Amino acid sequence: MTSFHRPDECFHEYMLAAVESSPDSAAVVEFVGNDDVRTTTYRELQTHVGDYAAVLGELGMDVGDRVVIQADNCEPAIAMILACSTLGLPFIPVSPRTPDQRVQSIVDLAEPALFLRHKGEAGITGSATGTGCFDENELVIESRPAHRVRRRHELTVTDTAYMIFTSGTTGCPKGVVMSHRGVTSFYRGMLRHGIAGPGDRIASTSPLQFDFSLLDIGLALGSGAAVVPVPRNLLRWPTRFLRVLRDTETTQVNGVPAIWRQVLQHAPSRLAELGLRGVLFSGEEFPVHELRQLRRLLPEARIVNCYGSTESMAASLVDVPQSIPERLSIGPAHHGAEMMLVGPDGRLVEDEDVIGEIHLRSPALFSGYWNDPRATEAALVPDPVEPRSGQKVLRTGDKGCFGRGGELYFRGRVDSQVQIRGNRVELGEIERRLVDFPGVSAAAAALTDEELTAFLVTATDCDERDLTSFCLAALPDYMVPHRFHTLPELPLTANGKVDRKALSAMV
Ligand SMILES: Nc1ncnc2c1ncn2[C@@H]1O[C@H](COS(=O)(=O)NC(=O)C[C@H](N)c2cccc(Br)c2)[C@@H](O)[C@H]1O
DSSP states (O other): OOOOOSSSOHHHHHHHHHHHHHHSEEEEEEEEEEEEEEEEEHHHHHHHHHHHHHGGGGGGOOTTTOOEEEOOOSSSHHHHHHHHEEEEEEEEEOOSSHHHHHHHHHHHHHHHHHEEEETOOOOOOOOOOOOEEOOSSOOEEEOOOOOOOOOOOOOOTTTTEEEEOOOOOOOSOOOEEEEEHHHHHHHHHTTOOOOOOOTTTEEEOSOSHHHHHHHHHHHHEEEHHHHEEEEEEEEEHHHHHHHHHHHHOEEEEOOOGGHHHHHHHHOHHHHHOOOOOOEEEEESOOOHHHHHHHHOTTOOOEEEEEEEEESSSSEOOOOOSSSSSOBOOOOOOOTOOOOOOOOSSEEOOBBOOOOOEEEEEEEOOOOOOOOOHHHHHHHHEEEOOOOGGEEEEEEEEEEEEEESOOOOEEEEEEEEEEEEEEEEEEEEHHHHHHHSSTTEEEEEEETTTEEEEEEEESEEEEHHHHHHHHHHTTSSSGGSSSSEEESSSOOOOSSSSSSSHHHHHOO
């Protein structure tokens, strides 16, 4: 396993380390359609980063000033996040399809110095933020960031590399703050699993705003391989998706389990022909029957189950056995980290098959939630083994139990947070939107078989189309209920919480 990495690097140093040893190797391979691919070498990527950084460096921004980047995963966006990193500017990736209201709430929370949009994206209007537009050829600054007094002089590995905004229970997104040290120590832990090497081409199917895409880019560039951003619109069509993989000579595909659903249904034989060497999935459990079908089609491939939350990038990378068991292991943790189970009494759970809450000890833990010390304190808790030490571990909110040989099994969420198509969703956030609809007095959302059902208590008739567009205006599409049921009242558990089991049973 080649490792050209120095200890304690910044994000951009880790990502571009391969330029020393293999400057002319492919770093990014993009499908541009009709058998045409565009390859960017490590040296070209480094030059691109320098060009963007030269423009950004002229704007008087300080280490720590935030830059929102509205783009899908593509070579210019990768070069832009690296350019921000070289200047110590935390980047905040935002998908092009994010509703304006949500983009605005992220801007209000993060107060970025600059909002950059990839050509063709909408951007924002009327904000104190500087704005710019970029494509593969240039970065054009339309309005400069407001003047700021520079207080910093050196970028350190403890500084923030990026912020990812995820859905929060209080109805407003939470900013997960990741330091350079956190990111690169996760990457180095991941590299020890030897998943990819020079010459590999790793297809990335997650949007840039989902840190899964940062795993893909880090796995590829950290291994001296190439990342292949798969355009979102092609992902939906199995034959086009497979065409992208074939034309770019992809060897490894990373993504949430849902990306395989259509392919397994409509183009299984074409998938088998591709001869993929590896599959890595994460975000939620892979339905066993689908995973078995995938394994049958790719008997030679290494299949890796990656578990973890944005607050630590990920926590584990576990090989799926040749014959797929009923329950997949999500442990032990990746190299350099450790997962523990903690019971309701705060003591370690170590016995087999006893459920506890998963806690993660790792150098890759996030710095905290942006401007939210209370939520941070609830997530970064004293080490349950030695609380006196001041060391913090991540309380994941996931339940788990140990198996016989140190493997760990995921046993659901501790709270109402769910995963929809690999995206983290607080049902509470959907519910808060629903109760804002005129006439709705109470609401609950339930997820059954990937279908979101909303239960509403309302005196008047609510038109489903109106409800849907009302939700779409403020929530990402994957958080919009598919079905709406009205009820005289919501079922409640003994302690007055919405009885979600009862709701799911009603679907
Ligand atoms: N492999 C699994 N089996 C089962 N349940 C999983 C798995 N991976 C997650 N989850 C669930 O998703 C939650 C977390 O959601 S999240 O914060 O949006 N992050 C994610 O999903 C993805 C995560 N950030 C990630 C994944 C890969 C690479 C990087 Br770099 C980052 C976890 O707490 C789990 O509940």
